[in-house]
Amino acid sequence: MSCAAKKEIANASERTFLGLDLSTQTLKACILNENLKLLKEVHVNFDSELPEFRTTGGAIIDKADNRNVTVPTIMWVKALDMLMDKLMLEGVDFAKIAAVSGSAQQHGTVYWQKGAEETLKNLSSSDFLHQQLNSSFSVTSSPIWMDSSTTKQCKQLEEAVGGPEKLAEITGSRAYERFSGSQIAKIFQTKPEAYKNTERISLISSFLCSIFLGKIAPIDISDGSGMNLLDIHTKKWNQTLLDTCGPNLAEKLGEPVPSYSDVGPISKYFKERYNFNSNCRVIAHTGDNPASLIGMRLYEGWIAVSLGTSDTAFLWLKEPKMVLDGHVLCNPLDENAYMALLCFKNGSLTRERIKNKCANGSWDIFDQLLNSTPRGNFGNMGLYYDIQEILPFLQGDYRFTKTQATCKFTSLEVEVRALIEGQFIAKRAYAEEFGVQVGQGTKILATGGASQNKGILQVLADVFNSPVYVFKDANSAMVGAGYQAKHGLVKSSMTYEDMISNLPQPELACEPYHDANEIYTPMVERYRSIVEDLIKK
Incomplete structure (x- = not known):
């Protein structure tokens, strides 16, 4: 400077x-x-x-x-x-x-x-x-x-x-x-x-x-x-x-x-x-x-996952990639870069439904059930869409054991883990379509209500085989607009990175287990196969 x-x-x-x-x-x-x-x-x-x-x-x-x-x-x-x-x-x-x-x-x-x-x-x-x-x-x-x-x-x-x-x-x-x-x-x-x-x-x-x-x-x-x-x-x-x-x-x-x-x-x-x-x-x-990308201070190599009424994932892209599922937008900070946006309608309300069904409405019991099942959930997988989902275009509940479709799972804890794993496996599958290579320097920034839940964040870290950080500032779009006000004023004399360098950094919440990639990479491929078959029907 x-x-x-x-x-x-x-x-x-x-x-x-x-x-x-x-x-x-x-x-x-x-x-x-x-x-x-x-x-x-x-x-x-x-x-x-x-x-x-x-x-x-x-x-x-x-x-x-x-x-x-x-x-x-x-x-x-x-x-x-x-x-x-x-x-x-x-x-x-x-x-x-x-x-x-x-x-x-x-x-x-x-x-x-x-x-x-x-x-x-x-x-x-x-x-x-x-x-x-x-x-x-x-x-x-x-x-x-x-x-x-x-x-x-x-x-x-x-x-x-x-x-x-x-x-x-x-x-x-x-x-x-x-x-x-x-x-x-x-x-x-x-x-x-x-x-x-x-x-x-x-x-x-x-x-x-x-x-x-x-x-x-x-x-x-x-x-x-x-x-x-x-x-x-x-x-x-x-x-x-x-x-x-x-x-x-x-x-x-x-x-x-x-x-x-x-x-x-x-x-x-x-x-x-x-x-x-x-x-x-x-x-x-x-x-x-x-503006939320700006407010969350997202860089290349980071994926922001917002866990709210709708779940949203933001990705910083060097080059645009044509996909039919998701959106590529011009980057608000760098004219030569892009951002990808993935929207999932069935977020916190679906998590609330399964909590009420399986855990008597208690997040503490929900966490106990989630943490009492192993990563990979014995091969069980669940897809839950209370309302018409965007990614994929499906509605209803779909449950699968290791070998076949099923009407219900054998236990409440399997249902809880199937929900959380299924939601994050979907996000990883669609992120990979944009060229994201999880576990290779990728970091996850989690925001929204469910980002306060350590058990849910651990599943996120494992599925993406990446460390998860939490960002405590609310209203990232509003704050991002404030950041952009200064950025637009000082950009000729100061880089955006220098401008935000003194702000508090996101806090590390959890890291993936060593065997996470071995467990979840096959499950992502299985998810893609399941969704393809469901859409054909």
Whole structure:
């Protein structure tokens, strides 16, 4: 680091950074100091604090067709008004904020009415945002990631480029109903006048960024790679896919930018209303999954496994690899790298069900049962999908002894271990499709509720034949946005690795037993064979 850079950082010891996360159910914000220590945190819950919008779990599900899931766009704007007031009540000195960045639920889209950018540029600091932006959206309710009504448009996207494999090769994913491209196509096909009157289309992340910027913000390449529209190799929109969705779509989307881009100064509205410093910079906002990669401080060689309502695995990739199961996104920290994302719907709720069934609702008894069975579970394996799973596309419970399928296991402890081993074997199987070689320098970073359970983590270590570390910070997307705010500001004088070098390191939770690979590698191969047979049926 240069002397000039050191001097600049020393003189900036009082500055802070604002990170936001617009998730499905809440809008959160944190203030980090120069050393990235959390100073303040506030949030607004949509259901309880904005009841006039009548959301459930932050969304509105169409009663006539539950595949249609939307959110009134203006609700998010009003939530931001409330959030800023809460930050004021916490005594935040906005004049010290050097940069702001944010994350948001991926795949949702916002449709700005013609003239909206002019409105953004001329907001009056004496009025709330939601009062002034109420008529700025040509589509007043934004489709979000929970929507699954675009099967027709997904087929059109795949057919336009020669099939799902080709689409995955170009964009990092085959067509998914929740992705933005098919959602935009549906708006054009079902609401042509609204599409015609749309000046710009934002992702939810770039929509949030636009408000702070005072003009329509660009879409970043990481969140943009979750649209089925961005060529992840060139980092540009694919024209064939744009034409499939709607006319003049390139103009409506604007040019994508790297995720750490400084996109401009904070808007006049925030300077006048909240006393933000004129030198405060707005850094591009990204999706919650890329922001979580940043917040978990994931490097090459690490796999992050989040054990929550849904289980998620993040992988840092040097090169993209075409797979039909899973997603490849552009890396938010390195334009020349990628990240893989694996989502498993049946996570903690399935673990809760088996705990209630086999352990009288007690995690202590569950742990005793898990720890009383040997690694490999005598060859027994279980696959449990309470709801339709993504990876693999199955639903129901499937149990197998060493030699055949079975309706039930001989003991409760076998059932418990079959569940946990089966969940992690699946994650390893799909991770290996991306080229991950477990046990060869790989480290696992575990987060989420189940990461507090040592017995479960030991199974994770054994299945992956890799040490498991725990990361105690919650809200990794929100904190990741705060990290990105500083990263975007200092990237010319400091590397990301240097920037986070003084933060507490993840703690080692457990290491695999010496015979783990010998036990679980054959079980992974058997899992693949079982799933292939089940899908054929």
